[in-house]
Structure formats: C-alpha cells, structure tokens
Amino acid sequence: MNRIVKKFAELKKKKKKAFIAFITAGYPSLAVTGKLVLEFEKKGVDLIELGVPFSDPLADGPVIQEASLYSLKKKTTLAKIIALVKDLRRVTDLPICLMSYYNPVFCMGEKQFVERASAAGVDGVIIPDLPFEEAEGFANYAGRKGLVNIYFLSPTSSPERIRTISRRARGFIYYVSLTGVTGGRKNLSSDLKNNLSRIKSATSVPVCAGFGISSASQLRQVQRMCDGGIVGSAIVSKIRENISRRDLVKRTGDFVERFNV
Amino acid sequence: MYHKKRLPDKKGHFGDFGGRFVPETLIYALDELEKEYLGAKKDKGFRRELSCYLEEYAGRPTPLYQASRLSKYLGIRKVYLKREDLLHTGAHKVNNTLGQVILARRMGKKRVIAETGAGQHGVATATVAALFGMQCDIYMGEEDIRRQELNVLRMKLLGARVIAVKSGTKTLKDAMTEALRDWVTNVRSTYYIIGTVAGPHPYPAMVRDFQSVIGIETKRQVLRKEKRLPDYLVACVGGGSNAMGLFHPFFKDERVKMIGVEAAGLGLSSGKHSASLVAGSAGVLHGCKSDVLEDRSGQINNAHSIAAGLDYPGVGPEHAYYKEIGRAFYTAVCDKEAMEAFRLLSRIEGIIPALESAHAIAYLMKPGRKINKKSIVVVCLSGRGDKDLHESYC
Numbered sequence: 060m061n062r063i064v065k066k067f068a069e070l071k072k073k074k075k076k077a078f079i080a081f082i083t084a085g086y087p088s089l090a091v092t093g094k095l096v097l098e099f100e101k102k103g104v105d106l107i108e109l110g111v112p113f114s115d116p117l118a119d120g121p122v123i124q125e126a127s128l129y130s131l132k133k134k135t136t137l138a139k140i141i142a143l144v145k146d147l148r149r150v151t152d153l154p155i156c157l158m159s160y161y162n163p164v165f166c167m168g169e170k171q172f173v174e175r176a177s178a179a180g181v182d183g184v185i186i187p188d189l190p191f192e193e194a195e196g197f198a199n200y201a202g203r204k205g206l207v208n209i210y211f212l213s214p215t216s217s218p219e220r221i222r223t224i225s226r227r228a229r230g231f232i233y234y235v236s237l238t239g240v241t242g243g244r245k246n247l248s249s250d251l252k253n254n255l256s257r258i259k260s261a262t263s264v265p266v267c268a269g270f271g272i273s274s275a276s277q278l279r280q281v282q283r284m285c286d287g288g289i290v291g292s293a294i295v296s297k298i299r300e301n302i303s304r305r306d307l308v309k310r311t312g313d314f315v316e317r318f319n320v
Numbered sequence: 321m322y323h324k325k326r327l328p329d330k331k332g333h334f335g336d337f338g339g340r341f342v343p344e345t346l347i348y349a350l351d352e353l354e355k356e357y358l359g360a361k362k363d364k365g366f367r368r369e370l371s372c373y374l375e376e377y378a379g380r381p382t383p384l385y386q387a388s389r390l391s392k393y394l395g396i397r398k399v400y401l402k403r404e405d406l407l408h409t410g411a412h413k414v415n416n417t418l419g420q421v422i423l424a425r426r427m428g429k430k431r432v433i434a435e436t437g438a439g440q441h442g443v444a445t446a447t448v449a450a451l452f453g454m455q456c457d458i459y460m461g462e463e464d465i466r467r468q469e470l471n472v473l474r475m476k477l478l479g480a481r482v483i484a485v486k487s488g489t490k491t492l493k494d495a496m497t498e499a500l501r502d503w504v505t506n507v508r509s510t511y512y513i514i515g516t517v518a519g520p521h522p523y524p525a526m527v528r529d530f531q532s533v534i535g536i537e538t539k540r541q542v543l544r545k546e547k548r549l550p551d552y553l554v555a556c557v558g559g560g561s562n563a564m565g566l567f568h569p570f571f572k573d574e575r576v577k578m579i580g581v582e583a584a585g586l587g588l589s590s591g592k593h594s595a596s597l598v599a600g601s602a603g604v605l606h607g608c609k610s611d612v613l614e615d616r617s618g619q620i621n622n623a624h625s626i627a628a629g630l631d632y633p634g635v636g637p638e639h640a641y642y643k644e645i646g647r648a649f650y651t652a653v654c655d656k657e658a659m660e661a662f663r664l665l666s667r668i669e670g671i672i673p674a675l676e677s678a679h680a681i682a683y684l685m686k687p688g689r690k691i692n693k694k695s696i697v698v699v700c701l702s703g704r705g706d707k708d709l710h711e712s713y714c
Contacts, residue, residue: 114620115493115605117500118343124487136617161341162604166618188341188604192331211344215507220347238345239505 061205062154062182063230066105067265067286077231077267077287078278078319080294081108081158083126085135087302089143095298098312100153103319108185108289109144111137111159118187120242122292126299137163137172141179148180156183156209161193169197177204183230185209191224202229209233212266214254225262231286234258234268242292243273247280255284275318290318327641332521332608335644337637340520342500342607349507354522356427361529366422373418374533377451378408380415382534384541384698389668394684397694400550401671401701402538404562411674411703412534412562413444417513419530421448424511431455431506434513435499437464437492437558438629438676439471440703441515446480456480459499463490464628470707489622492558492632496606516559517636520607524636531565538698539569551695554579555702556679557650558594558630560639562702567648568638577649579690580639581683583625584652592624595652596635597643603634610637626655626711627675629703649690657682662705662712674703675711 070077080099084092096107112127112135119127137159144155157176164172164186176184184206189197191210198208207230212221215238224232234255237248251268258266268281269289281288297314301307332338340350360366374380382403391399404412417434424432432454436442442458449456458475462484465472475482488494496519503512514523517531535553542550553570555563557580570576585593593599596611603612605620613621613633623633642648653661658675661682666672673681680699683689691697705712 113618114488115497117497117606118504120501128488131619138617160604162612162614162620163618165602165604165609166614166616187343188607190340190342190344190347193339193341213343213345215345215348217348217351235343235345238507240501 061207061230062152063106063156063207066154067231070105076282077105077265078103079106079108079267079287079289080104080315081110081289081291082298083110083112083123083130083295084140084143085112085130085133086126086295086298087129088133089135089139091308093143093147094308095311096147096153097151098308099315100151102312102316104315105287106154106156108156108158109140111140111157111163113160113163116160118240120240120292122295123241126295137167141175141181144181145179154182155180156185157181158185158187161186161189170200173201173204173206177206181206183207183209185233187211191227198227211235212258214238214248214250221258221261225258225264228262228264231265231267232258232262234266234285236268236270236272236281239270241270244271247271247277252284259285275320278318328521328525332525334638334641337609337640338521338524339609340607341604341609342520343504345504345507346520350520350522352427356423357522357526360423360426370419370422374415378414378418379406380533381537382406384538384545387669390665393668395693396684396691396697398696399684400542400696400698402534402566402698404534404700404702405671405673405677405704409440409444409447410706411440411444412531412565413441413515414447415533415565416515416527416530416561417441417444417448420513421452421454424454425452427511429509429511431510432513433457433459433499433502433510434515435459435492435495436515437495437631438627438674439464439468439475439707440629442480442482443471443474443478445513446475446478449480450478457502458482459485459495459502461485461490461492461495464492467628467711468707469710491623492628493620493623500606516561517564517638518559518606518608518610518634524608524638527561528564528568528638531561532568534562534565534700535567535569538566542698546696549573549576550698552577552579552691552697554581554680554683554697555700556581556630556676557597557635557639558583558632558676559634560636562700564636564638566700567642571647578642578647579683580648580650581679582650582652583627583630583679584654585624587654588652593652594623594625594630594632596633597639597650598652605634608637610640611635626658627679629674629676630679651683653679653682653686657685659712661685662708671701672705673701674705675708677702
C-alpha cells in the first residue's frame with residue numbers, strides 16, 4: 060500500500076490529524092536535507108514534502124524563492140533529490156512527496172520521472188503548476204506505478220471543479236488556504252473553515268491545508284478544520300536563521316517539535 | 321491546407337504546445353477571462369468600440385510604406401515596412417492593451433497589472449489604464465529600468481506605479497514571474513494584461529487575435545498596391561506578438577513565406593542570446609508549453625539581448641507550433657547586426673526603428689538571407705527607436 064494512504068488510514072484510526080513539513084531540498088545541502096528528514100520523523104512529522112528547486116517558482120513567496128536559488132547554486136537537481144530519497148528509504152518509512160514545478164519533471168520525461176521516483180521510494184508528487192486538465196495522463200501513469208499525484212484546490216475553485224477533483228484525488232487533497240504565494244501570514248484566511256467544510260463534504264479523500272501557516276496555534280486551528288496542515292516557509296526560515304550553525308539540524312528539529320505539542 | 325480545425329483547441333493547445341500550466345487559484349480567472357473574451361468576440365458592440373479606439377485614439381490603420389532606398393540598398397525588388405512605429409505610444413503593443421482593457425472593464429475589474437521588458441507594453445498598459453481610469457501597476461526588472469529610463473518616466477507620468485523586480489536576472493522573465501505572483505494574490509480584483517502571445521490559455525490566442533489587425537491591414541494594403549500577396553513576411557520574435565499579428569492572417573496563404581527573427585545576442589554559441597526557437601527546447605514557462613531556454617535539468621536559463629523587448633527565454637506557443645509544422649522559418653541575428661540595421665534604417669530612410677524591430681531589418685542585410693532578390697517583402701516595423709538612443713550610444 061502507498062505510504063501516504065497508509066499513513067492517513069493510521070491517523071484516522073488514532074483520531075489524529077496530519078502534520079506535514081515542507082523543506083527545500085538541497086538547502087543548505089542535500090546531506091543536511093537527509094538529516095533533517097530523519098530528525099523531523101523523530102519529532103512527530105507525519106509526511107515530508109521535499110521541494111525541488113526551480114529557477115522561476117511563481118507560486119512561492121520570498122523565503123522559498125531564496126532557498127530555491129541557494130539550492131540551485133549548489134547544483135541540486137531532480138535526479139539528485141530522487142537519489143537522496145533512495146538513500147533515505149534504507150532507514151525510514153516516512154511518507155515522502157516531491158514538490159516540483161512542472162518543467163524539471165517534463166525535462167526528465169514524465170515516464171522516466173515516474174519510474175525513477177517510484178523505484179526510489181517516493182510516495183507522491185505535488186506539482187503546483189500542473190492543474191488537473193494537464194495532469195490526467197501523468198496522474199494515471201503515476202498511479203499505476205504506485206505514485207500518487209496530489210491535486211490542489213483553492214479558495215477560487217468552482218463547486219464543479221471541487222466535485223471533479225474530489226473524484227480523481229488520491230492520497231490527499233492539497234487545499235491552498237489563501238489566494239497568494241507561500242509564506243507566513245498573521246491570520247488565517249477568514250473563509251477557510253467554510254471552504255474546507257465544503258470540500259470535506261464532497262470527498263472521502265483526506266484534505267490538508269497549506270500556505271500561510273506559520274505557528275503552532277495556526278496549525279492546530281487548521282487541523283481542527285480538516286485532516287492535516289502543511290508548514291513550509293516557517294521551517295525554511297528557521298533553516299536560514301541557523302544556516303551557519305553546526306547544530307542546524309537539532310535547532311530546526313526543536314522548532315518543528317513545537318508545532319506538534 | 322495546413323489544417324481545417326481552428327487552433328488552439330478547447331484546452332488551449334497548438335499541437336503539442338500551449339495549454340494552462342498555472343496554480344489552481346488562477347484557473348477560475350482564466351475560465352472567466354476565456355468566457356468573457358469569447359463573448360466579446362461575437363459582440364458587435366465590443367468590436368465597434370475596439371475599432372473606434374484603434375482608429376481614433378491609436379491611429380490605425382498604420383501605413384504600409386514602400387522603402388525604396390532600403391530596397392535598393394538591400395538589392396531586393398520591393399521592401400515594404402508595416403509602420404507600427406507610428407502608432408500611439410510608439411509600438412504595436414497598444415493594439416493588444418486596448419482590447420484587453422475593454423475586456424477588463426466589462427469584467428468589472430478596477431485594477432490592471434502588466435509585466436514589461438523594453439517598457440513598450442508597460443507604457444501601452446499605463447496609457448489605456450489612464451484612458452479608462454483604472455489603477456495600474458507595472459512590473460519591470462531592475463536591469464530594464466536602467467536600460468529603458470525614458471519609458472519608466474512615461475509610465476509614471478501616465479499615473480502607473482512601476483514596481484522594480486530585483487529577483488533573478490532582473491529582466492522580463494522575472495517581471496512576468498512577479499506579475500503572476502501578484503495575480504495569484506489579487507486575482508479577484510485584478511486583471512492581468514499579458515503583453516505577448518505567451519502565458520496560459522486564453523492569452524496566446526487572445527493576444528494573437530488583437531494583434532492580427534497588423535496582418536489583416538497588411539493584406540488589404542499590399543493587395544491594393546501590388547494586386548497580389550507578398551512573397552515574404554519578416555518580423556522580430558521575442559515573445560512573438562508582432563510577428564504573430566502579422567503572420568496569422570496569412571496562415572492559409574501557403575505561398576507567403578514567413579520569417580521570424582530572434583535575438584542571437586552575443587552569438588548563439590556564446591550562450592548569451594534569446595533564441596528560444598532556434599536554440600532552445602520544449603519546456604514549460606509562465607503557464608504554457610513552448611520552446612524555452614533551459615538547462616538539462618529543466619531550469620530556465622538567462623536570456624540576453626541588446627533589445628530589452630526580446631530579452632526573454634521563452635516564446636509564444638503558436639510560434640513553436642509554426643516551427644514544428646514548418647509554416648514559418650525562424651532564424652536569429654546578433655546584437656551587432658541589429659545595431660547596424662538600427663543605424664542603416666535611420667540613415668537611409670529617416671526612420672529610427674526600435675532595436676527589437678531592427679532585428680527584422682538586420683536579417684535582410686545578412687549575406688546568407690533566404691530571400692529571393694525578385695521578391696516583395698513586408699517587414700513589421702513593430703516600434704520606434706526613441707527609447708533606444710541611450711542604449712545605442714553607450
């Protein structure tokens with residue numbers, strides 16, 4: 060069984076909500092990324108999203124833009140990130156998704172990507188600029204190889220789209236909690252609760268919300284409204300803050316732990 | 321016949337190219353825009369209003385001028401210049417911004433945003449925003465702000481806010497990325513006026529349709545003067561809007577050959593160029609699949625051109641399609657050749673072309689040009705060069 064599907068089934072049994080952590084792979088290096096994944100597992104993270112850096116990350120705010128650029132300067136590539144997951148699979152069964160803009164995947168070739176990623180032990184793929192109209196062929200092929208394609212819904216998705224995507228979704232649905240780019244906000248969007256309950260009533264697939272969640276209390280609020288919350292920029296900021304410290308991994312791990320109390 | 325079906329298809333594909341590669345948040349806005357545009361296209365009131373503005377405000381039709389001295393110099397029977405440089409704001413860009421701002425008003429949007437490279441599209445957007453009383457924010461790379469100071473001043477005078485983009489290469493590519501981020505954030509209140517035949521569906525088709533007025537007029541004018549169609553159409557290609565505007569109405573006239581001229585910058589082998597069609601490969605950038613400049617792992621490369629309006633690592637998807645089916649031929653000339661053409665046209669015709677448009681002229685000056693001496697050629701002079709004086713004397 061796919062590790063994401065399995066994880067959500069377990070959480071449901073325990074009546075718990077998912078805590079999903081995003082980090083930019085290769086920031087500050089792939090070796091550190093590997094250590095962070097293992098540290099996060101210890102601190103109670105349920106699922107890891109590894110961000111594949113891209114030169115033109117149009118859905119990302121300044122924090123992840125900067126981390127992506129840094130990682131690219133270190134010559135991080137999609138192929139190397141897949142190799143990292145393969146290494147990690149020897150020591151962990153934590154569900155891992157790759158979050159990549161479409162062009163690196165397209166350049167590797169959709170089929171080639173799916174085969175290499177699933178063989179390495181990647182469980183899901185999240186492509187913010189591949190809406191479902193363009194994703195069908197890819198999602199079907201990925202599904203056959205045991206890799207789930209995670210679909211997005213947003214505050215502007217029409218009821219008809221919510222129905223269609225809910226039917227196609229596997230693993231979980233990524234709800235973009237606000238109209239905007241990634242990055243922390245002071246307050247959660249006021250229509251979040253209504254929108255999430257609308258989506259929850261249309262699907263049996265778990266729904267997790269991301270974008271703009273930067274504190275433990277915001278995460279808890281979100282988790283009460285759906286099946287899990289995704290924290291990204293806040294963690295990447297913490298990495299940046301400690302980037303030259305030797306205990307970067309521990310400090311970031313401690314920060315992540317605070318989300319999970 | 322190339323095809324009977326109209327392109328793009330329902331999903332916005334031109335063969336393998338085009339489509340919609342954008343975050344979910346923008347899908348509803350693109351759906352809304354597509355619906356509005358298809359409705360407007362059929363609406364006589366919209367068409368009448370647009371052509372009224374094009375004629376009385378922007379100055380259409382633009383002349384098709386027979387450049388005799390240039391023809392003689394080049395040793396080509398007849399070279400005609402389609403004088404988009406004479407249009408209000410000084411380039412073809414206003415054909416498109418007028419169409420889109422009327423759509424924005426129909427949709428009840430109060431704010432428009434745009435990206436700009438050379439500043440021509442920014443000026444054309446700021447102009448129509450002033451004309452329709454809308455709030456206007458223009459994203460422009462810091463490097464381009466330096467290169468195109470005059471246009472920055474024009475935009476400010478027209479009441480627009482010019483937002484300097486400091487990320488990446490600080491040019492058109494990054495300005496467009498930043499404009500898309502703004503749109504994702506303010507999608508409910510804001511209309512994004514894309515300036516070229518790229519971006520997610522329906523932009524490539526819509527901008528093409530608005531710019532097709534260039535080719536439609538050219539056809540009428542050349543038939544009147546020559547009683548026949550031209551042998552060649554030549555235009556510069558950055559994103560490709562002036563070229564597509566000229567080419568598209570001739571698509572089915574198979575005897576009319578089309579030549580798109582990209583920017584070879586410091587030379588194709590130097591890696592510092594903007595020739596996405598000639599030297600790029602298939603990829604996805606800014607919402608559509610087309611030819612892009614990229615490395616082997618799918619990262620977008622930096623483009624280079626002396627002409628800020630061509631300094632872009634992507635190109636409209638319909639051009640990639642024309643290239644694939646062989647309908648148009650694409651080539652590139654370098655910065656130096658474009659500068660020579662810039663000076664030549666100024667000296668022998670008294671017309672100072674935009675550095676972008678000078679690329680099209682430069683192709684005609686090339687020893688190996690694929691143009692028969694006895695032919696009739698139409699070159700799209702997409703803009704005037706006042707804005708480039710600073711750059712050309714540096």
